[in-house]
Amino acid sequence: MMKKRFLAVYLLPIFSLIGCAQPQILEEIGLITTIGYDVGEKGKINGTAVELKIEPDAKTDVKIVETQAYSVRGLNTSGNKKTSKKLLAGQLRVILLGEELGKQGMLHVSETLTKDPAISDLSYLSIVEGEARDLLNLNDLHIPNIGIHLYRLIEQNTKDELMPSATLQETLHRYYTVGRDPFMPILKNIDNKEVRYTGVGIFKDDRLVGRISTDQSFYLKLINDKYKAGSTDLIFMSESPKLRGKSHVEGRTVISLDTIHSSSDLKLVNETNLEFDIKIKLNARLIDINSDIDLTKSNNLKLFEKEVSKQMEERVENLITYCQSKNSDVIGLGEVYRASVRHSKLTDEKWHKMYKDAKVNVNVDFKMMRSGIND
Amino acid sequence: MLSTFLLFFIIHDIQVGIGIQGFQRIIFLEAKHDAWISVILSGILTHLIVFMIIKTLQVYGSSDIYGIHHDIYGKWVGRMMNSLYILYCLLTSLVIMKNYIEVIQTWMFPQVPSWFFSISLLLIVVYGVTGGVRVIVGVCFFNVILSIWMLGLIGFPIRYFDYTSFLPILESNIPAILKGTFKMTFTVVGFEILYAIYPHLNEKKKVQKFAHLAIATTTILYLLLILIAIAYLSSGQLEKSIWVTLSLFKIVKLPFIERMEYIAIAFWMLIIIPNIMLYLWAAVRGMNRTFNAKEFHFIWIFSLILFISSLFLNTRQKINNFNDTFAIAAFYLTYCYPIILFVFVLIKKKVKGSKEKQI
Numbered sequence: 001m002m003k004k005r006f007l008a009v010y011l012l013p014i015f016s017l018i019g020c021a022q023p024q025i026l027e028e029i030g031l032i033t034t035i036g037y038d039v040g041e042k043g044k045i046n047g048t049a050v051e052l053k054i055e056p057d058a059k060t061d062v063k064i065v066e067t068q069a070y071s072v073r074g075l076n077t078s079g080n081k082k083t084s085k086k087l088l089a090g091q092l093r094v095i096l097l098g099e100e101l102g103k104q105g106m107l108h109v110s111e112t113l114t115k116d117p118a119i120s121d122l123s124y125l126s127i128v129e130g131e132a133r134d135l136l137n138l139n140d141l142h143i144p145n146i147g148i149h150l151y152r153l154i155e156q157n158t159k160d161e162l163m164p165s166a167t168l169q170e171t172l173h174r175y176y177t178v179g180r181d182p183f184m185p186i187l188k189n190i191d192n193k194e195v196r197y198t199g200v201g202i203f204k205d206d207r208l209v210g211r212i213s214t215d216q217s218f219y220l221k222l223i224n225d226k227y228k229a230g231s232t233d234l235i236f237m238s239e240s241p242k243l244r245g246k247s248h249v250e251g252r253t254v255i256s257l258d259t260i261h262s263s264s265d266l267k268l269v270n271e272t273n274l275e276f277d278i279k280i281k282l283n284a285r286l287i288d289i290n291s292d293i294d295l296t297k298s299n300n301l302k303l304f305e306k307e308v309s310k311q312m313e314e315r316v317e318n319l320i321t322y323c324q325s326k327n328s329d330v331i332g333l334g335e336v337y338r339a340s341v342r343h344s345k346l347t348d349e350k351w352h353k354m355y356k357d358a359k360v361n362v363n364v365d366f367k368m369m370r371s372g373i374n375d
Numbered sequence: 376m377l378s379t380f381l382l383f384f385i386i387h388d389i390q391v392g393i394g395i396q397g398f399q400r401i402i403f404l405e406a407k408h409d410a411w412i413s414v415i416l417s418g419i420l421t422h423l424i425v426f427m428i429i430k431t432l433q434v435y436g437s438s439d440i441y442g443i444h445h446d447i448y449g450k451w452v453g454r455m456m457n458s459l460y461i462l463y464c465l466l467t468s469l470v471i472m473k474n475y476i477e478v479i480q481t482w483m484f485p486q487v488p489s490w491f492f493s494i495s496l497l498l499i500v501v502y503g504v505t506g507g508v509r510v511i512v513g514v515c516f517f518n519v520i521l522s523i524w525m526l527g528l529i530g531f532p533i534r535y536f537d538y539t540s541f542l543p544i545l546e547s548n549i550p551a552i553l554k555g556t557f558k559m560t561f562t563v564v565g566f567e568i569l570y571a572i573y574p575h576l577n578e579k580k581k582v583q584k585f586a587h588l589a590i591a592t593t594t595i596l597y598l599l600l601i602l603i604a605i606a607y608l609s610s611g612q613l614e615k616s617i618w619v620t621l622s623l624f625k626i627v628k629l630p631f632i633e634r635m636e637y638i639a640i641a642f643w644m645l646i647i648i649p650n651i652m653l654y655l656w657a658a659v660r661g662m663n664r665t666f667n668a669k670e671f672h673f674i675w676i677f678s679l680i681l682f683i684s685s686l687f688l689n690t691r692q693k694i695n696n697f698n699d700t701f702a703i704a705a706f707y708l709t710y711c712y713p714i715i716l717f718v719f720v721l722i723k724k725k726v727k728g729s730k731e732k733q734i
Contacts, residue, residue, distance in 0.1 A: 090633075090634070091633070117481065117482040117483075117625075117636075120625065120626070120628070120633070120634060121622075121625045121626045122626050122628060169535065169625075169626060170535065172609075172611075172612055173535070173537070173607075173608065173609045173612060174609075175609075175611070176608075176609040176610060176611025176612050177537075177540075177609040177610070177611075178610065335539055336539065339539040339542035339543060340542070340543065341543075342543050342546055343546060
């Protein structure tokens with residue numbers, strides 16, 4: 001009996017003390033939902049944070065806090081000097097990197113961010129054409145909260161598989177994998193009225209070295225991931241008169257594909273004279289075509305499928321050639337090489353030397369599954 | 376007396392302690408992407424050792440390591456060995472406590488001083504240990520049951536798997552893999568509690584079964600975690616994160632809670648506490664068996680020692696060095712020593728047997 005009372009006397013105050021560990025009351029903190037990094041003056045980093053305020057009387061519930069500091073963490077400290085509420089990054093959803101900063105290397109930014117346990121690894125990374133601060137300072141009545149707007153924009157497009165997914169975890173994963181380089185979507189502030197997804201930035205190690213268009217990013221995803229339900233438009237010139245688009249002057253054929261299911265297979269076929277085979281299988285629904293071709297005839301269907309496959313092959317090849325010219329291996333051919341060659345002791349440096357001259361054979365196998373409810 | 380099936384919970388809980396939060400990196404640094412082979416090997420090795428431990432204990436029927444030492448080495452050397460074992464138990468308690476506090480401080484409450492956590496943890500531990508072995512085992516049982524949900528969190532990283540990370544299999548050489556197995560010690564230790572808990576189990580015949588079942592479960596869990604870690608994180612990331620298992624949880628996001636790992640870390644206390652309790656209990660029990668000391672006093676004395684020594688381990692670097700040294704000591708004590716003891720016990724038995732025959 002004595003023992004128990006003895007313990008209770010000591011334990012009770014301890015347990016009640018545990019409640020005293022840093023309370024974080026919503027009204028007293030400024031939640032950062034989006035943060036943008038740019039190159040500042042004299043080696044500093046310019047940080048622009050979107051702070052979400054919980055203040056019922058305020059007209060807008062976001063505030064843009066802009067500060068400069070020498071380090072990423074320093075931005076937080078100097079940001080606090082400007083705000084009445086303590087800035088916390090626990091709700092950070094989007095991280096923007098200015099184009100110039102991307103060119104100088106993004107590693108230190110993303111590394112510092114993952115070191116912080118409060119920041120989720122699922123935060124989206126994105127490159128901004130121009131400066132990140134301009135994008136965040138976008139002033140439009142229809143976008144009352146730029147932070148949430150950006151987050152929804154990226155999330156929606158990533159889910160629909162129009163945009164390649166580049167979360168903090170995925171980007172660092174790609175960066176730290178030997179024989180693979182990261183990529184990120186590019187956003188742009190257009191006339192201070194809207195934000196648009198304009199392309200995908202490709203990196204060599206952690207430096208932004210080039211960009212591919214949004215259409216090309218479809219092929220990037222086609223090689224990298226499995227598609228489950230993406231969609232795309234394909235515009236092409238066909239040599240076959242049957243397929244030639246009727247209404248267009250130049251004879252371009254436009255097709256629209258939807259519910260795309262794809263899988264890809266990368267293989268190393270020649271170790272010494274670096275050669276890879278990429279096989280892509282693609283099933284999709286045709287929802288639009290501007291040609292008069294009668295696809296109920298099996299001959300025509302075959303021709304159509306072959307033509308589409310050929311066009312896609314060409315585009316994939318173009319994409320790879322472009323990436324090779326920038327020496328950026330976003331496809332991860334190096335990883336395939338590392339996984340197939342025993343004791344290769346591959347390093348990123350070694351791979352970038354080999355990668356340029358690698359030969360890649362592309363093979364696309366397109367199958368039309370159905371074409372809507374009317375023929 | 377305890378039901379023997381509870382042994383499953385005791386061993387499983389004490390093995391899954393602090394090491395599980397970050398063992399992947401340590402193994403990966405040695406064996407690279409073949410680290411999972413190291414984990415399997417370590418599991419097999421543990422099975423062998425546990426088999427031997429139980430065989431040793433069975434020779435004596437119903438004694439613990441303290442009695443066995445006394446019988447084999449005689450009074451003085453036996454006492455010395457017992458003290459060594461008690462010291463080991465205390466060190467383990469310290470390692471567990473300090474590492475857990477480190478995790479809480481890094482992830483959740485950087486401002487709260489560590490003495491505060493040690494006092495709170497130790498008071499709960501003391502409370503449990505004064506209740507006796509039945510209370511401790513009860514805590515073990517419920518804690519294993521209550522933490523099963525955490526397995527569900529493992530499912531989230533699977534979406535981001537990259538299977539090529541495993542290829543080519545067996546690229547690193549055998550010594551590297553064995554080194555990885557050696558480094559697993561810190562994570563797998565705990566089964567040696569059998570030495571202390573054995574006399575308290577009621578059906579000695581079933582001990583073998585439940586002990587091996589527990590170890591198999593732990594091995595499968597570790598294997599799963601290392602496979603996920605290798606496939607989810609790339610090599611550079613793995614080499615940098617200190618608590619890989621917790622980092623895996625970093626992407627768990629549920630509609631009602633944004634960041635699940637905070638709950639996981641807080642919940643981890645349920646796993647940690649019975650571990651410290653068991654080791655402290657084993658130490659106190661050793662004092663009682665060897666020196667006839669009063670258990671109640673030594674619970675408090677040992678807690679005080681633990682508290683004071685925990686104050687000196689205050690930086691990541693110190694804790695890391697301490698862990699490494701501890702892991703080596705633990706390897707000799709939990710993997711090599713049982714074999715030696717087993718041999719000694721067998722020889723003793725033979726000598727005794729032949730003497731009896733002569734008479």
